[in-house]
Amino acid sequence: MKKIRKAVIILIMFAQTQIVTSITVFGEVSSQNSRIKQSSVNSEEKKSSNSANKNVEEIIESTQEKNISSETTDNNASTIKASDIGSKEESIDSWMPDKELQELISQSLNIPVEQLTQDDLAHLTGRLEVSGISDLTGVEYAQKIDGLSVQFSEIASLSPIFRLNNLNFLDISYTQLNSLSGIESLINLKTLNLNSDSLSDISALSELTNLQDLFLYDNSISDISPLYGLTEHLVNLGLNNNNIHDLSGINSFLKNSKALQFIALSGNKISDVSIIDINAILDNDLTLDISSQIVTLPKHTFDDASLQENPLKTIVGYDISLDNLIGTNSEVGSYDPLNNKITWNNLSMSEGTLTGTWRSNVSSSTKHVNIIFDGSFTQAYVVLLDATPVTVKYINEAGKELAVSDILNGKIGLPYQSTAKTIKGWALKETPKNAVGTFTNIAQTVTYVYERIEAAPVTVRYQDEEGNELAPSTVLNGKVGLPYQTTAKSIDGWVLEETPANASGTFTKEVQEVVYVYERTEAAPVTVKYQDEEGNELVPSTTLNGKVGLPYQSEAVSIDGWTLKEIPANISGVFTEKEQVVTFEYKKINSNQTIVPPTNIDKENSISSSKSVSDKSNSSLPQTGEQQYSKIWGIIGILLLGSSALVIGRRKTYQK
Incomplete structure (x- = not known):
């Protein structure tokens, strides 16, 4: 016990001399916004000194608990301890792999790296600042810290800190951080700095409704709508130097915010603030800084005129001034605020680039609303000169014209669109590659080539007058519009009555029939x-x-x-x-x-x-x-027959 007490006394003395320097205080708010109140480092150090005795008592108590835990096991721990993850003898590399982080913690606690334990981190309080690291693993054991600053590091994930529920201040800046997934668990955060990271999606921040100060400078954010629900406590919002160009939905955010005083949107790509309803926020004490916008406007097309509608839009009812209106080809512009148009002179080239600056200040003498809207713009342009016509031809495969050519006229640089024609009996072989294109100062020809449509067959029949087939039919095939020619067949014993009227003709899309009618030939007698x-x-x-x-x-x-x-x-x-x-x-x-x-x-x-x-x-x-000859011979025959009968009769009588 004496040895234990002696060790405790030594630890107390060590803590009394080192505890203040072991906790680094980090300023809560960036110096870029003078309206944001910053916490005094000296005040924080004093606060840390006042809590030194308390920290010493906690260390003593912790030391006693360590000795007691050697005999009994504490099963009711409410925070992460060494017993939750592993033993004290476990190598620090296994639970804090980042060497730079080990060294920074070692210096903060004035404890050699090889002697650092998870319990040492568990008793850290105040705000911890580190830099030049690549992995936060191990910081999760510092359960009692209420602030964490990580700068100029290569970390890409915040997952090790998501159980640091006491955090009310977090600064992760100048890192490779590109995802905020999981940060919504840090619901007690009041100040969050995420500057010069690689963030584009900030949807996870919508759950951090206790935030008072939020700074997201120098990222790649374009959609800020996830922040429109932070209306209860948010005072300062910094969004400078992102890719923001659309303020849709911001009116409800401005109107419903209860504490909002400052929004920094400088260095974005906003060219239109006319959506902001100034009347809805006149009762607010608000400064809206939309200065130093760097805008690339869509290409502008000049027809015959040199007038251009002002592409920049300020809040309705307020003035805007345009200056430094020049072009890359010595073009000079002048702005007329009465009709809100720019007149450009010396538009001698067919294309070029225009530049200029603008400024519009919106303020109220009776209220505390101040909106600064200014910046510079760059805009490519093209001057539409009359182009050389495009001729559209419709021909067959032999180059013969099938329909009257069309002539398309337009301006240089504008697109043209040709169309095929419907030509009876012909089908488009293929669409030419330049059926669509761009007008130029060079003559162009679009040629549609057609081929004949497959015709319906022509059936040639050979039959007699009663319609009986005398020889097999012949079927002729061809293309619509081409001629056909049929011939009669030579059929033994039959002769063609006459050649049918449609023995020759033209192939069509309708089925045709040619009938040769035969009659029998005169036979030999x-x-x-x-x-x-x-x-x-x-x-x-x-x-x-x-x-x-x-x-x-x-x-x-x-x-x-x-x-x-x-x-x-x-x-x-x-x-x-x-x-x-x-x-x-x-x-x-x-x-x-x-x-x-x-x-x-x-x-x-x-x-x-x-x-x-x-x-x-x-x-x-x-x-x-x-x-007559036959009658004479008949009479002679009768006489001969009669004489013969008489002679025969006499012979019979004589014989008797």
Whole structure:
């Protein structure tokens, strides 16, 4: 116990001499804004000195607790202790890996690095300042500090400090910090400096409603709307030198803020403050510094005139002055506040850059509102001179013009747009690369090339008068507008009646049909002969005529004294292109021979033709002379028969 007490006394003496220098006090507010009240370093040091005895007592108490904890375990710790993470013997590199941070803490506590413990940090109070580090890991054990300053360091994350719930002051400046995720847990913060970091997204700050002073100088912030809800306690807001150009929504923030006195927006890109409703904030004690804006305006196009609407907009109802209006090509401008226009002289070049400065002060003599709005602008311009026309042609693949060309006129530097035309029977082959472009002082030609549209087929049919197909159809294909030519086919036994009117024509988008109608050709005659067994003609021959392919039917005739020997095989047949002979052969009738009449063929199978076959009745009957000759022979025959009968009768009588 004596050894323990001696150690405690030594520690007390050490603490009494070093505690004040172990805590570094950091100014709360940047000196850039004179309106912001700063905490006195001497005051802070005095405050630290007044609390020295208390800190010593805490160290003594802590020392006693350490000795007691060697025998018993404290399970009711409310802050982070060595027992929460690891033992005292654990290497400092395992819980505070940054060597520079180790050295800074060692110097602050005047404790060798190798002897530093987590408990040593747990008893730190006041404000801790470090710089030149890359990792904050280990600072989370300094649970009792109420302020932390980290400057000129390479840290990119704040996660180790998110459990430092006693922090009311935090300064993270001149670092590589690019994310504030998790900072919303530090709800007791009253002063937050995040200057010269790499921040663009500040949405996490919307939860820090107890903030009184917030400084975000020299970042890449463009959207400040997450701050518009900090209306309860915020007094000073610094946003100098960011990328802010839009103040949309700021009116409600200004109107609802209860303590706001100063907003610094200097060095941004704001060209329009007309959105600010001055009447809504006249009762506020507020200075709004929107000075030294550096604005690059959108390119301006001059037509024939040299007038330009003032591109800078101040608060409605207040004046703005424009000065130093010059251009890179010796252009000189003058501003007329009455019509709010700039007149530029010497716009001799087709393009260039204009520059100028502006200033507008808005203040109230009866109220405490002061708004400073000034800056400089740069603006590229182009002068629209008449361009050389653009000719738009519409041709086929052979270069032949299909439609009247169009002429496009415009100003140099402005875009042109050509369009294809709808041409009957033609389709655009492809859109030319320069269908859209820019007018210049050089003649340009846009050429639309067309190709013919695939036409509907032309079907060529070959049929008879009754519509029966005589030969396979032919299908012709081609392009709309091109000619087609059909030809008749040579079909055996058939002859073309006439060439159809549309035997030649033009391909169209509609289906077309060409019909060749044929009729049968005249056949060679069929001769029908009537002769005896020796080839002697008994009666004149008959001639049958018809169309090739149609049937013929011949007939035997009755010849007195003769009988048909046999029916010829070709008694019926088909007309052909070759002559045919049908021969009816007769034999002589004997006196005691029964006459067999010729067999008549069924006449229902007679020829069906457009031209009648020769009359058969004429060929089957004897002529007038022949009829008289036949009668004489008939009488002689009868007399002979009668004489024969008489002779026979007498012979019979004589024999009796």
